[in-house]
Amino acid sequence: MVLVGEARRVGDSVLLARRSPEQRTEREPLRLSKFHAPEIVFGEGSLSEAAHAAARLGARRPFVVTDPGVMEAGWPAELLAQLTAAGLAPQVWLDVTPNPKDHEIEAGYQRYLESGCDVVLGIGGGSVIDAAKGVALLAANGGRILDYEGIDRIAHPIPPLIMMPTTSGTGADVSQFCIVTDTERHTKITIMGRALVPDVSVVDPRLLVTMPEWLNAATGLDALTHGIEAFVSLAHGPLTDHHALQAISLVNGNLAETMLRPRNATARSLMAQAALEAGLAFTNAILGATHAMSHQVGGMLDLPHGVVNGVLLPHVIRFNGADSPERFVPIAQAMGLELHGAPATEAVYLVAEAVRELGDEVGVPKGLSSLGVTDADIPRLAQLTLGDACLTTNPRGASSEDIESLFRAAM
Numbered sequence: 001m002v003l004v005g006e007a008r009r010v011g012d013s014v015l016l017a018r019r020s021p022e023q024r025t026e027r028e029p030l031r032l033s034k035f036h037a038p039e040i041v042f043g044e045g046s047l048s049e050a051a052h053a054a055a056r057l058g059a060r061r062p063f064v065v066t067d068p069g070v071m072e073a074g075w076p077a078e079l080l081a082q083l084t085a086a087g088l089a090p091q092v093w094l095d096v097t098p099n100p101k102d103h104e105i106e107a108g109y110q111r112y113l114e115s116g117c118d119v120v121l122g123i124g125g126g127s128v129i130d131a132a133k134g135v136a137l138l139a140a141n142g143g144r145i146l147d148y149e150g151i152d153r154i155a156h157p158i159p160p161l162i163m164m165p166t167t168s169g170t171g172a173d174v175s176q177f178c179i180v181t182d183t184e185r186h187t188k189i190t191i192m193g194r195a196l197v198p199d200v201s202v203v204d205p206r207l208l209v210t211m212p213e214w215l216n217a218a219t220g221l222d223a224l225t226h227g228i229e230a231f232v233s234l235a236h237g238p239l240t241d242h243h244a245l246q247a248i249s250l251v252n253g254n255l256a257e258t259m260l261r262p263r264n265a266t267a268r269s270l271m272a273q274a275a276l277e278a279g280l281a282f283t284n285a286i287l288g289a290t291h292a293m294s295h296q297v298g299g300m301l302d303l304p305h306g307v308v309n310g311v312l313l314p315h316v317i318r319f320n321g322a323d324s325p326e327r328f329v330p331i332a333q334a335m336g337l338e339l340h341g342a343p344a345t346e347a348v349y350l351v352a353e354a355v356r357e358l359g360d361e362v363g364v365p366k367g368l369s370s371l372g373v374t375d376a377d378i379p380r381l382a383q384l385t386l387g388d389a390c391l392t393t394n395p396r397g398a399s400s401e402d403i404e405s406l407f408r409a410a411m
């Protein structure tokens, strides 16, 4: 095979970077790919499988990570009863806040050491799951959590991980990502590596019904962003495309219904599937500029991740689509948008509009300024965005000026 330019590895994907500056598309899509996924147990009532999975993985003293909100919703109590009934001695750690902080994860690691635990279980949203991954990473590798920023810096195998998502969702229960707030630099760092793919993901849609409305909206838009960014990513491939389009279609068809009728079990289950499939797509195809930018805003202002994505996504769609609109045609079709043979540029426009309309329907704010971002923040946010691993696979190369313009448009 003849390769143009330089081959570069991003996780399990090999990207090719063209050198010629006059090429409009600066980078070429992937040539090789692998597909990783945990063992997945999916469906109503599947939570009861977690105790069996823990025992099978050799657990005696499982370390159960959760947070106060999820604890109050009652799901960890159900899990703990099942673990105990299986003859295990679970220990609970719940000092995790949304957008988990570096020092919280390091405190959790100390608790893990003191408790003599083995298998790590996370029951919660993306914040809990990432905190659980961070604790497991440190348990086997030591040091400070921020030392692991970047791709494949985890040297030693980590304890077995079983994840039970309570939001729909981040896909963190199937992903090779761990996102941590760097409290000194006020940004979120990305730790990426196959070692972080959980052993088992137990997806029980029942757990979603206690989500507050704003969280349902935010995490649904996060899943939509995962689907769209994974589909247009430079590291996409046939194995990820299928899951990405399916996720886009499922969010588009079911998120609003879960807002209107929160106890509609079918719609909840389809949203759980959407989050799962979006996770399978993006953990293999990686993400793009929306996430690279969102991590900086979320780290600076401690905001809900999905809300920031929902604001940014239509702008990034227009930016990426201006360079290569073709990939937005299947996305438009997955969203049920009528193209009537219109050019691909029309698909870009329609998809961006439809994402914004869905955001309006579920209550996503119009702009970043209403979330507390100011014009003075933009240069720093843009600078940090350029260093985020998710930008590597964005289909269109972006300069500092491009990112600043995107932030301004999204204000």
Ligand SMILES: NC(=O)c1ccc[n+]([C@@H]2O[C@H](COP(=O)([O-])OP(=O)(O)OC[C@H]3O[C@@H](n4cnc5c(N)ncnc54)[C@H](O)[C@@H]3O)[C@@H](O)[C@H]2O)c1
Binding pocket: 067, 068, 069, 070, 071, 073, 097, 098, 099, 100, 124, 125, 126, 127, 128, 130, 166, 167, 169, 170, 171, 172, 173, 175, 176, 177, 178, 179, 188, 207, 208, 209, 210, 211, 212, 215, 218, 219, 222, 305, 306
């Ligand atoms: N690792 C990854 O692959 C990945 C991917 C995307 C996002 N993330 C990260 O995930 C985090 C966001 O996670 P999230 O959006 O799932 O929310 P979250 O975990 O931050 O939870 C937000 C709040 O909702 C509460 N909550 C969660 N589930 C609930 C339920 N079922 N009932 C009642 N309350 C509930 C929690 O207690 C918490 O207070 C961000 O830090 C983001 O960066 C990680």
Ligand SMILES: [Fe+2]
Binding pocket: 170, 222, 225, 226, 291, 305, 309
């Ligand atoms: Fe996300």
